[in-house]
Amino acid sequence: MNIHLKQSPNRVSAAVGYSLWSQNYDRDPNPLLALETRILAGKLNDLGKKVFVDIACGTARWMVYAAQMGAHVFGADLVPEMLAAARQKPRTAGRLIQADACHLPFVDNFADIALCSFALGYLRDPECVFRELGRITKRRGMVIASDLHPEALEAGWRRTFRCGSTLLEIENYSHSCEQLVHAGSSANLELREVLQPCFDSPEITIMRDAGKTEQIQEVLKVPAILVLLWERH
Numbered sequence: 001m002n003i004h005l006k007q008s009p010n011r012v013s014a015a016v017g018y019s020l021w022s023q024n025y026d027r028d029p030n031p032l033l034a035l036e037t038r039i040l041a042g043k044l045n046d047l048g049k050k051v052f053v054d055i056a057c058g059t060a061r062w063m064v065y066a067a068q069m070g071a072h073v074f075g076a077d078l079v080p081e082m083l084a085a086a087r088q089k090p091r092t093a094g095r096l097i098q099a100d101a102c103h104l105p106f107v108d109n110f111a112d113i114a115l116c117s118f119a120l121g122y123l124r125d126p127e128c129v130f131r132e133l134g135r136i137t138k139r140r141g142m143v144i145a146s147d148l149h150p151e152a153l154e155a156g157w158r159r160t161f162r163c164g165s166t167l168l169e170i171e172n173y174s175h176s177c178e179q180l181v182h183a184g185s186s187a188n189l190e191l192r193e194v195l196q197p198c199f200d201s202p203e204i205t206i207m208r209d210a211g212k213t214e215q216i217q218e219v220l221k222v223p224a225i226l227v228l229l230w231e232r233h
Helices: 014-021 031-041 059-068 082-084 127-136 150-152 177-186 199-207 213-219
Strands: 009-014 051-055 072-077 097-098 110-119 137-148 159-162 165-168 189-195 225-230
Touching: 009 014, 009 110, 014 082, 014 159, 014 165, 031 127, 031 137, 031 199, 031 225, 051 059, 051 127, 051 165, 059 072, 072 082, 082 097, 110 127, 127 137, 127 177, 137 150, 137 177, 177 189, 177 225, 199 213
Parallel strands: 009 165, 051 072, 051 110, 072 097, 110 137
Antiparallel strands: 137 225, 159 165, 189 225
């Protein structure tokens, strides 16, 4: 993540971007992921024996967390390189599959909790993802969707990473909070909570350690991520 870049990055698709980023994804300091983990961990404290499905699971960050909390975990991602990194993590063997978030290979009413983290912005139409999340989730089950906050995008935040000496920006779409709420409601999901946290001390420490001190004052003014928590009717 960068704000008001001094250089123009090369733009790549999500598939190409995450294929390249997979090599360093778990090592790159990422205050957005840290903030999401800090905020959502308190919402995911009762996972024992529940079926937890992570859509666009990346390198299985949330799968590992849920498994440690006693959940039965499964993950899907479109990028083979990210899945290869995920398979190196504990408790993921035989539980990962390559799949499009709009066409999931899970049966109806499968998950107690379905999560889609930082992926909605890569889709032109997020309604298809919410329909699939709702379909695979049990009645009264939880659906969680998070992404970079629309206000952060408006403020100039960009989805960037470095591949060697090259700065790359991942192509994405901006969906307003209202559009995402409508998309989830159309999928027979009932909105339970909206979280719009800003960075705080833990994330500021990550930014300082990464040498991004000049951005700190700007990021504190803007909601960093949007997290929507739903219940399936």
